[in-house]
Amino acid sequence: MPPKLYAHPFSSYCQKVLIALYENGTAFEYRTLEDPKANEELAALWPMKRFPVMVDGGRTILEASLIIEHLDHAHRGPVRFVPDTPEAALDVRTMDRFFDNYVSTPQQKVVFNAIRPEAVRDPYGVDEAKAMLETSYRWLDRVMADREWAAGSTFSLADCAAAPALFYADWTHPIPDDCPNVKAYRQRLLARPSFARAVDEARKYRPYFPLGAPDRD
Numbered sequence: 210m211p212p213k214l215y216a217h218p219f220s221s222y223c224q225k226v227l228i229a230l231y232e233n234g235t236a237f238e239y240r241t242l243e244d245p246k247a248n249e250e251l252a253a254l255w256p257m258k259r260f261p262v263m264v265d266g267g268r269t270i271l272e273a274s275l276i277i278e279h280l281d282h283a284h285r286g287p288v289r290f291v292p293d294t295p296e297a298a299l300d301v302r303t304m305d306r307f308f309d310n311y312v313s314t315p316q317q318k319v320v321f322n323a324i325r326p327e328a329v330r331d332p333y334g335v336d337e338a339k340a341m342l343e344t345s346y347r348w349l350d351r352v353m354a355d356r357e358w359a360a361g362s363t364f365s366l367a368d369c370a371a372a373p374a375l376f377y378a379d380w381t382h383p384i385p386d387d388c389p390n391v392k393a394y395r396q397r398l399l400a401r402p403s404f405a406r407a408v409d410e411a412r413k414y415r416p417y418f419p420l421g422a423p424d425r426d
Contacts, residue, residue: 211236212265212284214276215251217243219414221313221373223261224407225273228369231403233286274305277366290366297360304359304367307345312374315341316381323419342382350388357397364401372398376408380423399426 214230214237216223230237240247242260254269255262263270263279270279281290292298315338322335353359359367375384375395384391398404408426415422 210266211238212263212280213238213240214261214263215240215242215247215254216261217241218407218411219417220260221317221377222273224373224376224404224411225369226261226263226276227407227410228372228401228403229277229280229288229290229366231406232288232364232369233280233284235280235284235286274302274309274366274370277369281366288364290369292363292365301360301365301367304365305370307349308359308367308370308374311341311345312349312378313370315339315345316374316378319381320377320419339382342378343385346384346388346391349394350390353390353394359394368398368401372401372404373407376404376426380418380426381420 212235214223214226216226216239218224218227218241229235240250242248242251248258251260251262252258254264255271259271261273261276263276265279265283270276277290291301318338319335322330325331356362358364359371371394375391375398378384379395384395386392399408
């Protein structure tokens with residue numbers, strides 16, 4: 210049986226996994242969380258009800274990075290997401306954690322603040338999150354000066370993380386003009402067929418973006 214993925218098309222972390230699946234043409238059952246039955250199944254599997262979650266061979270795998278590492282071993286394809294050599298693997302995992310912790314996390318903080326009732330919003334926290342994004346953009350601009358992909362010349366787990374992270378971060382707090390390498394990298398990610406497919410599948414949900422989705426991408 211193919212792996213079963215519980216996910217929503219508009220979620221950045223779900224897109225991260227979808228990119229990996231689409232890269233290698235991996236067959237899977239898509240349990241989209243628009244379906245109430247899929248939501249019930251997810252709650253039974255993982256009481257936190259956070260997604261994505263994958264079920265494969267009787268095993269439940271949580272968190273996007275771990276799902277992609279599982280796919281790399283259990284459903285190996287022509288694209289390898291984590292290199293076999295320890296040093297190269299560490300580089301990939303380092304960049305993966307950077308995008309999750311220092312791009313996605315502050316980006317989501319700004320978005321979640323906009324969803325809150327106005328009386329309990331946290332403008333100071335939003336300013337902190339935007340400052341972290343600024344720092345992250347500038348650090349990444351230096352890193353990407355001589356790289357095609359996040360960890361070097363090969364598409365990897367790190368790029369699966371980077372694509373939705375930078376996609377939504379630029380909507381939330383635009384990448385500044387003095388970070389041309391980040392802007393160019395984001396465009397390369399958008400041109401990647403696997404991510405382009407994930408973006409198109411989520412296009413109809415853009416009116417739900419609480420900050421207002423820009424008329425681009």
